[in-house]
Amino acid sequence: MPLTLWLSLAAVCAMGAMSPGPSLAMVLRHTLGGGRTPGVVAGLSHALGVGLYALLTVWGLGAVVSQEPVLFRLITWGGAAYLAWLGIKALQAGRGGALEAQAAVTDPLQAARDGVLVALGNPKLILFFVALLSQFVSPDMSIAGKALIVATAALIDGLWYVLVAVALSHSAVLPWLQARAHWINRLTGVLLLALALRVLIG
DSSP: OOHHHHHHHHHHHHHHHHSOSHHHHHHHHHHHHHOHHHHHHHHHHHHHHHHHHHHHHHHHHHHHHHHOHHHHHHHHHHHHHHHHHHHHHHHHOOSSGGGOOOOOOOOHHHHHHHHHHHHHTOHHHHHHHHHHHTTTOOTTOOHHHHHHHHHHHHHHHHHHHHHHHHHHTTSOHHHHHHHTHHHHHHHHHHHHHHHHHHHHHO
16 A cells, blocks of 8 residues: 555544544543543553454455445445535534543443443444545455555554543543544544545546
8 A cells, every 4th residue: 555545544544533422432431430541441442343343344345346346436435425424524513522521430341341332333433434445445455455454443543542541541631632622523524525525536
């Protein structure tokens, strides 16, 4: 995969991970309720769920690319429409939302369970991956290329949530995030709309 294409993939994955939502609320809740270890465990287990969804998506898209190019084109256009819808919703989002998490007593086992379940129990995540990864999967993509896509999605997700858990466990980062949640939403919205436009014109 060319470096410029990978950087585009990494940027979109980062914006998706940083966007306030139920996953971020879950990591915040475990960090505030149990400290650094449960927060980190929640973030890493969430990344495992994300990696599994990315693997299933790339695997399925690879088969569609090689056997049904017309169907793949329809999936790509549908994905562009979904990305545009997500971008509009992100631009319309308010300030707090998911960042207003409540602390609860927790432990690493509960955090691991919740991290995986929140990732796998979010039907929008698989739709996001179909929409996103259809822009990066090509007919001649090797197994290594597909593995790179999956690893990128999982690692960026895990690194972001671990960073959030570590920062929140010993500093007043949550108010900073809450104050800038609308900017995170706006950046995410613009990036998703730009990606949708890129799909439609090329």
